[in-house]
Amino acid sequence: MTETKTATLTIDGNSFELPIHTPTVGPDVIDIGKLYGQSGAFTYDPGFTSTAACDSTITFIDGEKGELLHRGYPIDQLAGQSHYLEVCFLLLYGYLPEANELEKFERLVTNHTMIHEQMHNFFRGFRRDAPPMATMVGVVGAMSAFYHDSTDINDEHQREVASIRLVAKMPTIAAMAYKYSIGQPFVYPRNDLDYASNFLNMCFSVPAEEYQVNPILARAMDRIFTLHADHEQNASTSTVRLASSSGANPFACIAAGIACLWGPAHGGANQACLEMLKEIGTVDRIPEFIARAKDKNDNYRLMGFGHRVYKNFDPRATVMKESADEVLELLGVEDNPLLQVAMELEKQALADPYFAEKKLFPNVDFYSGIILEAMGFPTSMFTPIFAMARTVGWISQWKEQLGDPQLKIGRPRQLYTGETKRDYVDIENR
């Protein structure tokens, strides 16, 4: 970071010079690290709408242009020309691998897709109707009880082993959570299948008959993984970074990220979006839901719309829509009523001044649910799939943070608006 400029802040007549760091691309940042020490004042930014919490080289988003770069490569090129495990390599190591490096990495991931056999018992402790997200939070956190040889965050080799284990085992855990929820036997990973095909096989094959993975569905699945891989300092990634700043082990940090992603304002939006489309049901009911979303007295929101950063289109939604068309055509459900409602909802919302003024566009969660449902997943599996795909982003950001020699525990302060000091009152005198 270069510091050629400074900002001057004046408080009660006293001026404070604050260094400005200039990024390779994007907004300048004003370094307030010494502000409290110099001025006795905190800054205040609930929701971190104007706060850079770290520096990073992994992902860049330009919300105005609708641009998303992973290590400089545009998401539409990666989604169109690369594949998920190559994107994992890019996020983890910072460059596109040569053929032999990629082959070695893919073999390493493939050879670590099984989980400790004893972990199967964890699933059986849950009720059958447990949401798969609950199972994933529990089982991923429990990985720290099994993989002790990759929990020492100060050992670079152990950090690498934990990274590969998490990327490799998340599909297995997600598929097992699904199988358990529908009362079917677990399906072991197969080393002869690619990452996406292996996941589909673990989810949809049954011992009673041969399951053939449809290559077009596998390609669409792989592309969905790529589109969800990383996204700068979103809420769940920030959760992973904050958890890791205390020195917590990688499995605990990723379990914290899964828990944060679960919320409907974040990764839970894909499930909430599909449930909204089903509730709308037919295009003639769309105006009713748009009116609710616009009503100041109703905190109802259109799921799959809006984004903290994208104030133009979400480039992932554009690619996801293309995938939705491809999958639905393949499955012969291009006249899928949900897709009809989704496209008409998008059209009407974008034509409405409310959404235009507030720059609310479809985000990554708007179309993903339509594809996943068409592929046969229940809505309860939508966010687990998001969590599985985002694990590589969480891990890449976790590794980057641990590599920062300036790393300190994250400890925000507050604007205190509570009671001032007062004495205790015995109960008989209250």
Ligand code: SDX
């Ligand atoms: C993800 O951060 C990331 O990068 C996340 C993510 C990733 O890859 O990690 O991209 C994944 O989480 C995508 C977002 C998925 N969530 C949803 O689709 C849920 C619906 N969207 C909203 O909850 C909302 O848009 C957020 C949470 C996504 C963004 O919220 P912000 O940035 O805090 O915006 P805001 O709540 O301040 O809204 C600004 C205005 C408000 O109106 P006013 O108070 O100014 O009058 O826009 C309105 C909001 O009421 N608004 C909406 C709306 N989203 C915002 N109104 C109706 N429908 C919506 N969806």
